Structures are given as C-alpha cells and as structure tokens.
Amino acid sequence: xxxxxxxxxxxxxxxxxxxxxxxxxxxxxxxxxxxxxxxxxxxxxxxxxxxxxxxxxxxxxxxxxxxxxxxxxxxxxxxxxxxxxxxxxxxxxxxxxxxxxxxxxxxxxxxxxxxxxxxxxxxxxxxxxxxxxxxxxxxxxxxxxxxxxxxxxxxxxxxxxxxxxxxxxxxxxxxxxxxxxxxxxxxxxxxxxxxxxxxxxx
Numbered sequence: 001x002x003x004x005x006x007x008x009x010x011x012x013x014x015x016x017x018x019x020x021x022x023x024x025x026x027x028x029x030x031x032x033x034x035x036x037x038x039x040x041x042x043x044x045x046x047x048x049x050x051x052x053x054x055x056x057x058x059x060x061x062x063x064x065x066x067x068x069x070x071x072x073x074x075x076x077x078x079x080x081x082x083x084x085x086x087x088x089x090x091x092x093x094x095x096x097x098x099x100x101x102x103x104x105x106x107x108x109x110x111x112x113x114x115x116x117x118x119x120x121x122x123x124x125x126x127x128x129x130x131x132x133x134x135x136x137x138x139x140x141x142x143x144x145x146x147x148x149x150x151x152x153x154x155x156x157x158x159x160x161x162x163x164x165x166x167x168x169x170x171x172x173x174x175x176x177x178x179x180x181x182x183x184x185x186x187x188x189x190x191x192x193x194x195x196x197x198x199x200x201x202x
Contacts, residue, residue, distance in 0.1 A: 145171040
C-alpha cells in the first residue's frame with residue numbers, strides 16, 4: 001500500500017521513494033542597526049555541513065566589507081587562525097567594464113582577523129549583499145575547517161556594477177568550531193537577514 005501526499009508517492013511497500021529534504025533550517029536572525037550578528041548555538045555534530053544564507057545585508061557605511069570569523073566552545077574572541085583567498089567578477093550596467101580579478105588584498109595567511117566575503121558593499125537604499133557561506137565539518141576534532149562563500153552585490157562606481165565575490169579557505173585548527181559572527185568592516189549592519197541551515201546526509 002502506498003502513502004500519497006498531493007499526488008506524490010511518499011511511501012510505497014515500506015520504502016521511502018522521495019527526498020524528504022537535505023537542508024534543515026536551524027535558525028535565522030534579522031539585523032537592524034546591529035554591530036554584528038552572531039550564531040552561538042545549533043552548530044554541532046548533528047550535520048556534516050552548515051550553510052549560511054545572506055539576504056539583502058545592507059551596510060550603514062558606504063563601501064564596507066562583509067566579513068566573518070568563528071570560535072570554539074564558549075570563546076568569544078573570534079580570532080581563530082585563517083588562511084584564505086578571494087577573487088571577484090565585475091560587470092557594469094552600461095557594459096563599459098568587465099573583469100575577473102584576484103583579490104590579493106583580502107587574503108589571509110595564518111591571519112586572525114575577520115575574513116572578507118564581499119568587498120565594497122554600497123549603502124544605497126536598494127543595495128545589499130546576497131549569497132551563501134558553507135562550512136564543512138565544523139565539529140571535526142581531526143581535520144581543519146574548510147569554508148567556501150559566494151556573494152553577490154551591486155557596486156557603484158559612477159555606474160552601477162554587478163560584483164560577485166568568491167572566497168575559499170580554512171580555519172587552521174582541529175578543535176570544533178561552535179559559533180560564527182558576521183559584521184561589516186565599518187559601521188553597523190543596517191538591515192538584512194542571515195539564515196543558518198544544516199545539510200544532512202552529505
């Protein structure tokens with residue numbers, strides 16, 4: 001006997017026949033003139049991969065950089081050792097400029113500062129940073145903690161420009177990471193939503 005929901009067979013002869021969903025929403029926070037946004041719970045060994053989604057993260061300060069750091073246990077210094085690299089793609093609205101750039105200035109080489117995941121986010125009312133940051137196996141006590149981000153925003157340099165910013169790197173520690181903080185390099189997060197998901201069976 002089959003169990004059918006909205007025309008889709010969910011269970012047939014004792015076996016599940018559809019994907020019940022690999023991404024699980026753990027929590028979300030909405031910033032409002034916030035100095036930073038921190039996720040201090042929900043990151044543990046439950047899932048092998050965690051993903052943050054950024055929705056219209058709007059800076060108070062023009063040209064600020066969206067950045068993040070992590071920490072362990074109950075530590076709140078957010079100064080773990082990171083090695084990272086970034087590149088970006090640009091395309092202006094009037095087609096006067098296109099480009100692919102290695103963002104050497106944003107690299108960290110065993111640095112302990114906040115890691116930039118989108119540069120030059122403008123504070124025009126209709127602008128904000130949107131994208132994802134994926135953390136791999138943060139609860140491992142064996143491996144370093146790798147991460148990848150893919151963020152899109154509008155940059156204004158006389159003419160509006162699409163800027164997509166890619167960052168990859170790792171936290172060079174084998175202690176589990178349990179918390180993450182997000183902020184702009186200058187000023188508050190004027191508005192925006194950040195969602196945390198766990199990805200199961202990955």
